[in-house]
Amino acid sequence: MLNWRWLGSRLLGALITLLGVTVVVFVVLRTIPGNAITASLGIESGTLTPAQRASLEHFYGIDRPWFAQLWAWISGVAHGDLGLSLTNGKSVTSLVASSLPVTVELAVLSALIGTALGVVLGVLAGSRPGRASDSLTQGASLVGLAIPEFVLGTAVVTLLAEAFHYFPDTGTFVPLTSSVSGNMSQILYPSLVLAVAFAANVMRTTRSEYVEMAEADYVRTARGKGLSPGRVRTSHILRNATIPIVTLTGIQFGYLLGGTVIIEQIFALPGMGRLLFTAISNRDYPVVQGTVLVIAVLFVLVNLLVDLLYRMIDPRTRAA
Amino acid sequence: MSVLPTVAEPIGSVPTAPGRSWLLARIWQDRNGRIGLIVILLLAVVAVLGAFGVLPHDPIAQHPAARLQGPSSRYWFGTDQFGRDIAARAAVGIWTSLRVAIVSVAAAAVIGSILGISAGFFRGWVDQVVSRFVDILFAFPAILLALAVVSALGSGWQNTAIAIAVVYTPIFARVSRGPTLAVGTAEYIKAQRVLGTPLPRILLRHVLPNVSAPIVVQVTLALSWAILTESALSFLGLGTRPPTPSLGLMVSDARNTVATAWWTLAFPALAIVIAVIALNLLGDGLRSALDPRRDSRA
Amino acid sequence: GLAACSPSGSKNSSSGTSTFVVARTGDIDKLDPHLATAFQTQQTLGLVYSTLVQTSSTGEIQPDLATKWTTSSDGRTVDFTLRSGVTWQDGSPFTSGDVKASIRRILDQKTGAVARSNLIAIKSVDTPDDATVVLHLSQPSASLLYSLASVNSSIESAKDISAGTVGKKPNGTGAFAWNGWNPGQQVVLTGNPKYYGGAPKIKKLEFRVIPDESSILSGMKAGAFQLGLISDPGVAHQAGKSDTYSLAKQPALSYHVLMLNGRKGPLKNQQVRQAISCAIDRNQVMQTAAYGDGAVTGPITSPAFAYSATDGLPCTPGDVAKARSMLAAAGYAKGFTLTTIVETGEYATAGAEAQNIQSQLSKIGVTLQLKQLSTGPYVSAWLAADYDAAVALNGGSYDPFLMYGRYFTSGGSLAKPAGLDSSTLADLLTQGNATSDSGKRQETFRNLQKELLVESPWVWTFRSDDYYLVGSGVHGFTPRPDELLRSLTSVS
Amino acid sequence: MPDRPMPGGEDSSGEIAIEVRDVVKHYRTPGRGEVHALDQVSVSVGRGQVLGVVGESGCGKSTLARLLTRLERPDSGSVEILGRRIDRARGRELRELRRGIQLVFQDPYASLDPRQRIGAALAEVLTVHRLPSGTERVGELLETVGLPASTAGRYPHQLSGGQRQRIGIARALAVQPRILVLDEPVSALDVSVRAEIINLLARLRGELGLAFVFISHDLGMVRHLADQIAVMYLGKIVEYGPWDVVSDTPTHPYTRALQTAVPIADPGLDAPPADLVVTGEVPDAADPPSGCRFHPRCPLAEDRCRTAEPLMLPESGRHRLACHVMRSEADGTGG
Amino acid sequence: MSEPMLAVRGLHTSIRTPSGPLEILRGVDLEVDRGETLAVVGESGSGKSFTALSIAGLLPTGAAVTSGQVLLEGRDLVALREAERRTVRGAEIGMVYQDPMTSLNPMMRIGKQVTEGLKAHGWSKEEARDRAVTVLGEVGLPSPRALMRLYPHQLSGGMRQRVLIACAIAPRPKVLIADEPTTALDVTIQQQILRLVSRLRDEYGLAVVWITHDLGVVARIADRVAVVYAGRVTELARTRELFAAPHHPYTDGLLRSLPTPGDPHQAPLPQIGGNPVALSALPPGCPFAPRCAQRQDRCDTEEPPLIDRTGSRAACWVPREEWRAPSAGVTTRA
Numbered sequence A: 001m002l003n004w005r006w007l008g009s010r011l012l013g014a015l016i017t018l019l020g021v022t023v024v025v026f027v028v029l030r031t032i033p034g035n036a037i038t039a040s041l042g043i044e045s046g047t048l049t050p051a052q053r054a055s056l057e058h059f060y061g062i063d064r065p066w067f068a069q070l071w072a073w074i075s076g077v078a079h080g081d082l083g084l085s086l087t088n089g090k091s092v093t094s095l096v097a098s099s100l101p102v103t104v105e106l107a108v109l110s111a112l113i114g115t116a117l118g119v120v121l122g123v124l125a126g127s128r129p130g131r132a133s134d135s136l137t138q139g140a141s142l143v144g145l146a147i148p149e150f151v152l153g154t155a156v157v158t159l160l161a162e163a164f165h166y167f168p169d170t171g172t173f174v175p176l177t178s179s180v181s182g183n184m185s186q187i188l189y190p191s192l193v194l195a196v197a198f199a200a201n202v203m204r205t206t207r208s209e210y211v212e213m214a215e216a217d218y219v220r221t222a223r224g225k226g227l228s229p230g231r232v233r234t235s236h237i238l239r240n241a242t243i244p245i246v247t248l249t250g251i252q253f254g255y256l257l258g259g260t261v262i263i264e265q266i267f268a269l270p271g272m273g274r275l276l277f278t279a280i281s282n283r284d285y286p287v288v289q290g291t292v293l294v295i296a297v298l299f300v301l302v303n304l305l306v307d308l309l310y311r312m313i314d315p316r317t318r319a320a
Numbered sequence B: 001m002s003v004l005p006t007v008a009e010p011i012g013s014v015p016t017a018p019g020r021s022w023l024l025a026r027i028w029q030d031r032n033g034r035i036g037l038i039v040i041l042l043l044a045v046v047a048v049l050g051a052f053g054v055l056p057h058d059p060i061a062q063h064p065a066a067r068l069q070g071p072s073s074r075y076w077f078g079t080d081q082f083g084r085d086i087a088a089r090a091a092v093g094i095w096t097s098l099r100v101a102i103v104s105v106a107a108a109a110v111i112g113s114i115l116g117i118s119a120g121f122f123r124g125w126v127d128q129v130v131s132r133f134v135d136i137l138f139a140f141p142a143i144l145l146a147l148a149v150v151s152a153l154g155s156g157w158q159n160t161a162i163a164i165a166v167v168y169t170p171i172f173a174r175v176s177r178g179p180t181l182a183v184g185t186a187e188y189i190k191a192q193r194v195l196g197t198p199l200p201r202i203l204l205r206h207v208l209p210n211v212s213a214p215i216v217v218q219v220t221l222a223l224s225w226a227i228l229t230e231s232a233l234s235f236l237g238l239g240t241r242p243p244t245p246s247l248g249l250m251v252s253d254a255r256n257t258v259a260t261a262w263w264t265l266a267f268p269a270l271a272i273v274i275a276v277i278a279l280n281l282l283g284d285g286l287r288s289a290l291d292p293r294r295d296s297r298a
Numbered sequence C: 001g002l003a004a005c006s007p008s009g010s011k012n013s014s015s016g017t018s019t020f021v022v023a024r025t026g027d028i029d030k031l032d033p034h035l036a037t038a039f040q041t042q043q044t045l046g047l048v049y050s051t052l053v054q055t056s057s058t059g060e061i062q063p064d065l066a067t068k069w070t071t072s073s074d075g076r077t078v079d080f081t082l083r084s085g086v087t088w089q090d091g092s093p094f095t096s097g098d099v100k101a102s103i104r105r106i107l108d109q110k111t112g113a114v115a116r117s118n119l120i121a122i123k124s125v126d127t128p129d130d131a132t133v134v135l136h137l138s139q140p141s142a143s144l145l146y147s148l149a150s151v152n153s154s155i156e157s158a159k160d161i162s163a164g165t166v167g168k169k170p171n172g173t174g175a176f177a178w179n180g181w182n183p184g185q186q187v188v189l190t191g192n193p194k195y196y197g198g199a200p201k202i203k204k205l206e207f208r209v210i211p212d213e214s215s216i217l218s219g220m221k222a223g224a225f226q227l228g229l230i231s232d233p234g235v236a237h238q239a240g241k242s243d244t245y246s247l248a249k250q251p252a253l254s255y256h257v258l259m260l261n262g263r264k265g266p267l268k269n270q271q272v273r274q275a276i277s278c279a280i281d282r283n284q285v286m287q288t289a290a291y292g293d294g295a296v297t298g299p300i301t302s303p304a305f306a307y308s309a310t311d312g313l314p315c316t317p318g319d320v321a322k323a324r325s326m327l328a329a330a331g332y333a334k335g336f337t338l339t340t341i342v343e344t345g346e347y348a349t350a351g352a353e354a355q356n357i358q359s360q361l362s363k364i365g366v367t368l369q370l371k372q373l374s375t376g377p378y379v380s381a382w383l384a385a386d387y388d389a390a391v392a393l394n395g396g397s398y399d400p401f402l403m404y405g406r407y408f409t410s411g412g413s414l415a416k417p418a419g420l421d422s423s424t425l426a427d428l429l430t431q432g433n434a435t436s437d438s439g440k441r442q443e444t445f446r447n448l449q450k451e452l453l454v455e456s457p458w459v460w461t462f463r464s465d466d467y468y469l470v471g472s473g474v475h476g477f478t479p480r481p482d483e484l485l486r487s488l489t490s491v492s
Numbered sequence D: 001m002p003d004r005p006m007p008g009g010e011d012s013s014g015e016i017a018i019e020v021r022d023v024v025k026h027y028r029t030p031g032r033g034e035v036h037a038l039d040q041v042s043v044s045v046g047r048g049q050v051l052g053v054v055g056e057s058g059c060g061k062s063t064l065a066r067l068l069t070r071l072e073r074p075d076s077g078s079v080e081i082l083g084r085r086i087d088r089a090r091g092r093e094l095r096e097l098r099r100g101i102q103l104v105f106q107d108p109y110a111s112l113d114p115r116q117r118i119g120a121a122l123a124e125v126l127t128v129h130r131l132p133s134g135t136e137r138v139g140e141l142l143e144t145v146g147l148p149a150s151t152a153g154r155y156p157h158q159l160s161g162g163q164r165q166r167i168g169i170a171r172a173l174a175v176q177p178r179i180l181v182l183d184e185p186v187s188a189l190d191v192s193v194r195a196e197i198i199n200l201l202a203r204l205r206g207e208l209g210l211a212f213v214f215i216s217h218d219l220g221m222v223r224h225l226a227d228q229i230a231v232m233y234l235g236k237i238v239e240y241g242p243w244d245v246v247s248d249t250p251t252h253p254y255t256r257a258l259q260t261a262v263p264i265a266d267p268g269l270d271a272p273p274a275d276l277v278v279t280g281e282v283p284d285a286a287d288p289p290s291g292c293r294f295h296p297r298c299p300l301a302e303d304r305c306r307t308a309e310p311l312m313l314p315e316s317g318r319h320r321l322a323c324h325v326m327r328s329e330a331d332g333t334g335g
Numbered sequence E: 001m002s003e004p005m006l007a008v009r010g011l012h013t014s015i016r017t018p019s020g021p022l023e024i025l026r027g028v029d030l031e032v033d034r035g036e037t038l039a040v041v042g043e044s045g046s047g048k049s050f051t052a053l054s055i056a057g058l059l060p061t062g063a064a065v066t067s068g069q070v071l072l073e074g075r076d077l078v079a080l081r082e083a084e085r086r087t088v089r090g091a092e093i094g095m096v097y098q099d100p101m102t103s104l105n106p107m108m109r110i111g112k113q114v115t116e117g118l119k120a121h122g123w124s125k126e127e128a129r130d131r132a133v134t135v136l137g138e139v140g141l142p143s144p145r146a147l148m149r150l151y152p153h154q155l156s157g158g159m160r161q162r163v164l165i166a167c168a169i170a171p172r173p174k175v176l177i178a179d180e181p182t183t184a185l186d187v188t189i190q191q192q193i194l195r196l197v198s199r200l201r202d203e204y205g206l207a208v209v210w211i212t213h214d215l216g217v218v219a220r221i222a223d224r225v226a227v228v229y230a231g232r233v234t235e236l237a238r239t240r241e242l243f244a245a246p247h248h249p250y251t252d253g254l255l256r257s258l259p260t261p262g263d264p265h266q267a268p269l270p271q272i273g274g275n276p277v278a279l280s281a282l283p284p285g286c287p288f289a290p291r292c293a294q295r296q297d298r299c300d301t302e303e304p305p306l307i308d309r310t311g312s313r314a315a316c317w318v319p320r321e322e323w324r325a326p327s328a329g330v331t332t333r334a
Ligand SMILES: Nc1ncnc2c1ncn2[C@@H]1O[C@H](COP(=O)(O)OP(=O)(O)OP(=O)(O)O)[C@@H](O)[C@H]1O
Pocket: D027, D028, D029, D035, D036, D037, D055, D056, D057, D058, D059, D060, D061, D062, D063, D064, D217, D285, D286
């Protein structure tokens, strides 16, 4: 079924990408002024004696040349060890492990909502181009694209609190597996906020693909067979439009991962975005490195998945 | 001598009169493009007014006595927590935001397109290297890239622009690589090679103009994202350096005053929304203006 | 292998009525009070651990683990009588051995304890019996008791110290016992029924990390938290009226200041520094940056040492004409440019203060060039004194010596960022610390404040308010200037 | 005819314009495996002569054109243009040689830069080769291909298909080549204008003494113009000889099939008999049949056709053939 | 004579363009009977495809029939509502398109593409399957059962065209409209398709409308020919008669411009001069007049209707007998 050679070369490429990401993040972090000591002690780090400073530098491993640090880190990663957080001493692996599900669920749920909404609206607009419904949906999608996420996020949080006395519960993250309603009460609203821009993008792509596909020769063939408009729409136009939509969803998913930084901040969700943001301001190298690597892995995986999906949907790319 | 007559009568009919205004005229024909163009032009006029300080109020001067005043005939859009005129600030803010967006997108478009066109045209190892590089940049969360750049360089509009440029460079590389792959094998490029046209000339005169359509469309979209990214960075405290007003900064500052003074948020946010929508509409217009299929008929 | 952090253990808590939820923007970073610098860590561990003495909310020293203490006439010996019947949360009894072990741990250079420099005067510790501790000092130190009252001087159990388990699972004598920590999300404490000050009414206390203060406000509106800690006046300003919470303001010990680097350029000139100080209308800074919340202040913020905020300045601050003429007299009629570092992120009003000060100074021809830096780079630049001026929010203390000793005594740990060397200041500080006579201390520190204003190494603007959004069902909560949450012990 | 100087230096070989020997070109493609686009192909074209190349799609016609114009290089074998190896040439020599041989493409629209005016396109070629490039010369070129000088101001999309193809030819002529390779120059054109282009080519050949390689899938068209015809099938030449022999009395079963397959505009003619109609489709060039590549579709196929590959052997005079069955008995199995 | 199977009368079709509506068909008249093939020839852009699409009711968005009739066994299809029209489409009129590479849905298995049309017209699943297998066999595709499971990209162009034909004839339509179905194919494959369609026409008693620009193809399969120029039929005749004696100078020019086996080698071909006409800029009179060697004054002002001539109907004012030699175009063989 699968084309193993393709998969092999694809995986190799992914690996090289990840290695590149590792090196880049490592180097970039070290070009930023400030280090773990000033980050964890703040202005108090000025009170350190040289001996204290040296012992702390040794403790954090920042007294070694950077390539030695890089090598130590990479070999650690190879063993599944992402190091220890400089700020709270926890293992990065455990920090990432506890925040990863939040972000993944947030991103997946927004992607699902966004795709569903976007496709439905896109078809609605695309099947009657130029009509009022088309202009309306297009207008709405533009507004959706244009509102900054943090404005929308704040607005939603405020509105929920003021009008419904509701605050998305932010205690410990409740995994979907332990309580669906508890989980949803935390994830649903931020997902909706993230889904808005996502849906807007999907809607626009769907619409233009729909309009384009509707002109395709095979659609004319299908109409020529006397099929009902509904059938033509679902089995011919939409089916072919799925490929660009899937591709877009893949690319957008990457942006979603980035978008979680702000949304997790506003909705106080303990996800990767927040972990990352806090770690950056704290110069918590191991955490930043670990988080970025995991996000990159996610991104690469999603793209791989999209490629796979793409190959599954599109018979032309399927291995013979 | 010749057995054939030369065709002397005028050739067919001329569909469109080509000229400098060609693109604008075509955008104008598209409803979305027309709206986008008008709004962008209006915003540009406002921005230029702001940039040259031809406004009734100083956007930076503080009037502590007139803090947080609502819209009035004196202060059209009200004042902020320092008693600064929001209308003036919004005008300059449009200028700053546009400036950040334009500089960053221009840089990203130039660098990204050079990368993408080289990859698509030369293929082979050039393509491998560029594509890998692009993949790596893509795999980074965009906001992290921006954060890292701004943290390393410090804030300020130039650095914000650099950060945004770094984020969008890979997009332009991707967008230009695809069409270049196609254009690179097109017959008119082969024709140039057979004719012995030197490579740089082929790239500059024949490849570039023919892959420019998706790049140009991308530019308008990237401009709109850049405005949003600038505001997101400002929200995280890493955007434009105060007191220079930028729309993003105004919106994120206004989060603190919105409950008591809605106008502090409403007007700058509206400006962002309008600018982003207009740029997207312009993008639609460009897309349709540059669509080769529009010409293939009639 | 950290035992304390199993996130799976905690239950979804908003339903449990017995849980008291405190929302704040940051998380704790360590479990060892001796190493705790982060303010959230001190706030939390201060509830788990006790200290020998404590400060009242007005800055007086009060008993805690020690019920009585006496200082010898030469000021070099201090005797403490310990409270009896106190037990550690793990059940073992509290003795003078624990105190000795704790102090030795703090003084041990290898520990890297924060309080070490403040307790460095302690030469040795004697424990004649289980209920008595004697400290021998190398020189008299009036700030010693204040230092001992700090969370950084918490008493840890000797057993934990020797077992090396300090910082892994907190075990104190305080009102709340350690329950669990989910980094980045929440810390859970449980009421200690055996607490010597009486069992707290709160059975379960949860600190939740809500990074965005606006979201804390929203949560309070929705009734999701019992207490919300806010530092951004903007957010507090938005709070308005609500039946789910009330807003309590408490002036803090920390102060907003424009630090000047007196070792650089025109700022070397005292008259220039004074001119800058004179040009800035403190009230305007407070009005625009903090929506008028807080109090204009001089250098010393302790309520126990209240002095005039401007005595010593040759002008009324905000007098632009005067400032201008002072600047001209100093030879800078045309003004000059100062590169000013401003922190973004944690310190909410920095940007606004900077902008207002910038605007005010522009009137005397001094241009502030704002250099916004995120916390890490800001701290690096600050420590290296790599700036002309810095917009800062510096921590305060009940004891003026503890506040400024490290900046303005020779060899002070923060002498570099202080930006000024003044033997007068150093002498006044040493003098103030050497005596425990309260009248003399009042006098000395009054002179200190005056001298600070004369020298104008920095421009002190205002003490901001800390804001507490107190849930409507919460009774007995009293905020403190040092931002500790001691009163949670008696809250219902 | 004006006696123009030879571009690319002295003509050392005298009569021969193109000499292709045993050229092999394979493409490695990721999905498909190795495509045998050209296998052991040899042709030669005399000066001022027209070689017609016919064959079905995918048989390698365009590949041959690309090798001739050095858009690509052969895997093995040699390509000589005007007595010099264009496949080996580099730098300056290549540029000179390139002026000697020019290519006209099938799709006149695709081969013109859509964003360049006609005049600019022609002037560019002239400038690049440091030839006089004034409006006059451009006008002259346009007139050579039967277009008014005013065409220079047009964009490609403002011209009809036939006009565009004339531009393609004019552009090729701009560098004063000795040889034109025409890759299906009229296939994309309307019937009503095909004759114009064919006539134009015939005229140019007469006026300028050009040699042509005329590629087409239409045997009738090739017949009209060519002196020699090469019939290709799946990367190989199967029959090669004078135009009348190949087109009017074809010997190879494939050539015969081609001949009968082209419908003639005469309703009076009967449809060809069923046994002359080839069945099946052109096999994939990535997986060519064993033996004679035509055997699966050949009405005359015998056992040996399945195993042994027929060699290209002279039949009579300049007529060459690669077929086991139709060869005169004396030649035996042919190897 | 009874009703023809399909008759088109005075068909006008317009399309919306940015510069206003453009009339593409300006009065098309055609008819075909069962078991008969009508060839529609004309240069590119003359409106051949629009004629086919107007008949089938498959015009692109923005295009519509403005007047005229499409009579299927006397029933006017133009007057039908879209839902009724759909029952005719596919079931009674089958369509085969020019580009077999793009006319099949790349994402759908061959079997589904053949059966979905049947199911739309009320066939049961099993009936449709059986019918699909049969019809795929009938169009000469090997092992139809296995083929049903393949996707279009796994087939060659010729095979795809056969699949398209199978789709079209599966519901046993009365009329088959083929829009240049062999243009994209090799000559040997074209030959196979031509034979196939002729065979099917006879077996099914189909009325075939075959659009092409290749007069060779016309000669081989058509019973009747309609020559289209600038959106109108300019000549309508039986094939043999048209080839023997065209009554329109355009037809005449077309016929002469082809190289034929008997031609003198390398001699110039006669050609129709001038340029194809642009629909957006039609001359006032006969649209062919600017290119016509037989032009008279009247031609520049008045557009000729179809005029009955011996063995033909032609839209030309000038009877063949009055033509100047050389007949059409500007060049002769001499
Ligand atoms: N760049 C390439 N990479 C891989 N395969 C190629 C390439 N170019 C051509 N081929 C393959 O080589 C074979 C010959 O191609 P070529 O273009 O020479 O055929 P052709 O005779 O010109 O066909 P047509 O009549 O369709 O133009 C075909 O099977 C084609 O798919």
